[in-house]
Amino acid sequence: MEAHLKTVTLTGATGFIGSHLARALIDRGVALHLWVRRSTPLIRALKQRGAAVHIDTGRETGPGLRRALEKADAVIHCAAATKALNRRSFFDSNVTLTERILSRLDRHQTFLLISSQAAAGPSPGGIPVDETVRPAPVNGYGWSKRLAEWKTRAWAHDNDLNCLILRPSAVYGPGEKDFYRLFKSIQNGVALLPGNGRQRLSLLHVDDLVQAILAAMERGRRGETYFVTGEETASWLELASLIQAALSKDRVLTLRGAVPLALPAAFFSEALSRLTGKPGLLCRDKVAEMRQEAWLCSNRKIKEHLVWRPRVSLREGVEQTAAWYVREGWI
Helix, strand or coil: CCCCCCCCCEECCCHHHHHHHHHHHCCCEEEEEEEEEEHHHHHHHHHHCCCCCEEEECCCCCCCHHHHHHCCCCCEEEECCCCCCCHHHHEEEEEHHHHHHHCCCCCCEEEEEEEEEECCCCHHCCCCCCCEEEEEEEECCHHHHHHHHHHHHHHCCCCCCEEEEECCCCECCCCCCCCHHHHHHHCCCEEECCCCCCCEEEEEHHHHHHHHHHHHHHCCCCEEEEEEECCEEEHHHHHHHHHHHHHCEEEEEEECCCCHHHHHHHHHHHHHHHHHCCCCCCHHHHHHHCCEEEEECCCCHHHHCCCCCCCCCCHHHHHHHHHHHHCCCCC
């Protein structure tokens, strides 16, 4: 599918990946429409740079989404919940919203779903999964993204296969808030690692993901699904070591979170979340992730189809990210 991006609607621009993507699309001269739930300083800055902003407050979609979609050549659906109080909340945020967007599109509009490696599941035996592997999600987030993929393919079946699905691995970079906790704890002299610290991860810098999304929109083959990840993997221990070096910390105490102890802590955290109405840092879904030997995936297919290559080495990306956190006063 050869295409020059002209008018694009983006959901999720208030998030980590979406904000980086929005800036890149504006830099390319794309006529960008943003559908958001609220205005923020970031959204106002993007509007000043020329993005059209469409707002629907609350949980329901409305006229803002209709206006955002009506003139788009392509839609990049980046909005998603990565944390939720329960599986029903994951379903509402990640599946129902995808359905509502798809119901408003026609066959001439390309739909790109930003899914997740979690939709495919972990990599038993430490063997990277690829697009031929039968998906086996292990938690509510993974299942919600898997169902969103299924809804996307069902729509595409009736609309000239005019969709693309990307499954990024774990994404890090400036502005990210999950790996950030490890950066912050190491800056404070403690590296708190999940499990025994030896679980291996496929890692992807946000700049490389943005370039992969742009390449997919311009050169991706209709109806295809692509894993997106960098060339390097790391265990939590290795990642902590890279962060420690990037922050020039001489001494860091390494603490490993025993998985059997994490489960009762997750029950307590979930009970607290129900009282506060806000998802906690630890839950049974997170424990399910911790139990896995590895989360590895292959980028062979996307490199072959799109002539895309990750450019940011893991060391360079960690150093850049650490410098950003320090410069912005996050740590």
